[in-house]
Amino acid sequence: MSPERWTRPGAAEGTSGPPAATAAKPTREQVIAGLRATSEGGADLVQLLTPEGERVQHPDFDIDLDDAQLRDLYRDMVLVRRADREGNALQRQGQLGIWVPLLGQEAAQIGAGRALRAQDMAFPSYREHGVAWCRGIDPTDLLGIFRGTDHGSWDPATTGFHLYTIVIGNQCLNATGYAMGQRFDGKVGDQDGEATMVFFGDGATSQGDVHEAMVWSAVYDAPVVFFCQNNQWAISEPLERQTRVPLYRRAAGYGFPGIRVDGNDVLASLAVSRWALDECRSGNGPVLIEAFTYRMDAHTTSDDPTRYRLADEMEAWKLKDPIERLRVHLIREQLADQDFFDRVDAEADELAVRLRDFCFNMPDPPPERIFSEVYAEETPQIAAQREDYLRYLAGFADDAMAGGVR
Numbered sequence: 001m002s003p004e005r006w007t008r009p010g011a012a013e014g015t016s017g018p019p020a021a022t023a024a025k026p027t028r029e030q031v032i033a034g035l036r037a038t039s040e041g042g043a044d045l046v047q048l049l050t051p052e053g054e055r056v057q058h059p060d061f062d063i064d065l066d067d068a069q070l071r072d073l074y075r076d077m078v079l080v081r082r083a084d085r086e087g088n089a090l091q092r093q094g095q096l097g098i099w100v101p102l103l104g105q106e107a108a109q110i111g112a113g114r115a116l117r118a119q120d121m122a123f124p125s126y127r128e129h130g131v132a133w134c135r136g137i138d139p140t141d142l143l144g145i146f147r148g149t150d151h152g153s154w155d156p157a158t159t160g161f162h163l164y165t166i167v168i169g170n171q172c173l174n175a176t177g178y179a180m181g182q183r184f185d186g187k188v189g190d191q192d193g194e195a196t197m198v199f200f201g202d203g204a205t206s207q208g209d210v211h212e213a214m215v216w217s218a219v220y221d222a223p224v225v226f227f228c229q230n231n232q233w234a235i236s237e238p239l240e241r242q243t244r245v246p247l248y249r250r251a252a253g254y255g256f257p258g259i260r261v262d263g264n265d266v267l268a269s270l271a272v273s274r275w276a277l278d279e280c281r282s283g284n285g286p287v288l289i290e291a292f293t294y295r296m297d298a299h300t301t302s303d304d305p306t307r308y309r310l311a312d313e314m315e316a317w318k319l320k321d322p323i324e325r326l327r328v329h330l331i332r333e334q335l336a337d338q339d340f341f342d343r344v345d346a347e348a349d350e351l352a353v354r355l356r357d358f359c360f361n362m363p364d365p366p367p368e369r370i371f372s373e374v375y376a377e378e379t380p381q382i383a384a385q386r387e388d389y390l391r392y393l394a395g396f397a398d399d400a401m402a403g404g405v406r
């Protein structure tokens with residue numbers, strides 16, 4: 001086989017197989033441009049609502065929602081955005097150690113989150129405040145994680161929502177294991193079955209854990225939907241530092257379907273997620289969904305994106321705002337009046353006040369708590385460490401230290 005036989009994959013010309021020997025070899029720049037080539041609405045981007053709020057049809061995916069359901073999706077996104085902005089502000093005011101913004105990713109998350117059924121299980125990373133909302137987690141429950149007082153206070157078993165995972169990509173392995181359990185328990189095989197959905201980012205696709213999870217899921221038919229929010233950045237690393245092919249096409253290499261959905265279109269995210277979960281429920285999983293979206297704020301409150309990305313990129317994505325396009329659609333089709341929008345805004349204000357009050361009044365945990373619940377039963381070593389630590393704290397004259405972590 002001569003070396004000329006192999007050219008770079010021609011992302012720009014839309015082929016997923018090996019390029020023909022005669023194909024012109026794309027330049028590195030063309031390959032990189034191809035990663036984003038379909039973002040304006042190509043044949044391989046599932047979109048049901050344009051950035052201008054116009055409802056469009058898709059041959060494979062459609063959805064039939066009534067007016068009230070459309071309004072509910074709008075309300076979800078507005079409330080989640082408001083909770084997110086409040087979390088950001090609370091960090092700036094010194095009330096939280098850090099906040100991880102979801103700004104811009106509301107449609108991807110609400111679409112996926114509302115596609116999940118009660119019996120399903122979701123595994124988030126750390127930015128999935130919108131999915132948390134859909135699983136019935138009160139936004140106040142997120143605050144302890146970012147104030148450093150707990151690791152998440154909800155019960156994954158009853159909420160169907162695992163605790164946040166900071167270790168990039170790791171939750172894909174956990175989700176695959178959980179999905180295998182669903183299979184072994186006989187919960188897969190019909191439309192009333194169970195499925196698992198795991199959330200991760202574009203950067204996470206470079207992690208070994210994600211690869212291993214995909215290989216395992218493929219060969220053992222694990223009922224898991226891999227929901228990748230491609231927000232274009234992994235902190236300061238752009239997409240082209242993670243891949244040379246559009247991410248959804250990687251699924252072909254594992255042997256399961258990969259779909260790219262407009263992640264700023266809540267209808268498309270909902271439609272594709274429902275389909276993928278049903279595939280898993282009925283035993284046809286796994287599926288990869290690449291939700292093509294954009295991180296409109298910093299990576300976290302510790303990050304300054306002006307140091308590595310240009311303002312015009314941000315300006316272009318503002319025109320694709322997920323909430324604005326549904327708002328325009330509701331107005332254009334006369335599905336909601338001013339009174340509705342005012343009520344949602346008032347509800348968002350109330351939520352923000354509730355979050356602030358909750359945060360200001362959060363009790364500090366007692367210092368000895370770091371030793372409890374490490375093991376199911378306390379070991380003598382842990383008991384000795386706890387006593388040692390409490391003796392150490394008691395040695396301070398200033399009882400601010402002894403009284404708790406401030």
Ligand SMILES: Cc1ncc(C[n+]2csc(CCOP(=O)(O)OP(=O)(O)O)c2C)c(N)n1
Binds near residue numbers: 127166202203231
């Ligand atoms: C295993 C591991 N390596 C590195 C980090 C540091 N880290 C935190 S977030 C992040 C970038 C993740 O980017 P992406 O997967 O695109 O998710 P996003 O933050 O954009 O949602 C990195 C490298 C980590 N948390 N875990």
Ligand SMILES: [Mg+2]
Binds near residue numbers: 230231
């Ligand atoms: Mg990312």
